[in-house]
Amino acid sequence: MEPVRISRITEQPLSVDRLLAAVSGPRVGGIVIFVGAVRDHDQPAAADAERTVRSLDYTAHPLADQRLDEVAKQAAAIDGVQTVAVEHRVGHLDIGDLAVVIAVGAEHRGEAFAGCRQLIDELKAGVPIWKEQTFADGVSEWVGLP
Template sequence: MDVIKLLGVREEALSVDEVLAAVTDSRAGGTDLFVGTVRELDENRPVTALEYEAHPMADRELRRVAETVAATIPVRALAAVHRVGHLRIGDIAVIAAASAEHRAEAFTACRKLIDDLKREVPIWKHQSFADGSTEWVGSP
């Protein structure tokens, strides 16, 4: 049984409902969901614009990360989606979710999924600040 239910790197707005529905499983006693949003301050600096860019291999790397989580933690379902393109303050940038028979595994799997996604999947954030400066985050 494939526990990886939904993965993607998308330009369109992300849906919490879609991701939650993807990991819903009647055999799961716990579901954990992480939603990452664009914040107006980063390290006390006002953010005015943000763009995410993804390497063409991002989808493949996202699948590899999810497969690793599924192979190491007993889950019923996993899902993760990341947005690319121009985002505004408050927009959802990433959603990760896991369901498992017990809450501990759901928490652990969701945490590992989002942490490994952010560390290993080649998606880069370009921030513009009110003072006119910019910075790339996560770029090689």
């Protein structure tokens, strides 16, 4: 069975339970789950002070799915990692909505933590998904553009 069980970008709501079930298995002794949610504040690049966020809109490049799969496979290649699952939302998200869920199953907790950290760090650095955040005052700002 493939170690990358789920790797997708979707407009549908995310499920921690779905990803947890995907990485569970008889060789898995440790599972680490990372959940990224839309928060109600940010310090945008053009401002000196924190501002209230009303919502986010995520947009993905057509090759983002392919790049997400590549970073998932890299995390799955860490010694001891058995299974990986990752989903990222696109479209309009409100405060509290889940934006990304990552689950990594490994033989031991150390490998599970290492795989999860590597996956989220590589996703943020190299998967072309951009967000436009809208602030309470109606001003919006793009984050993560090349």
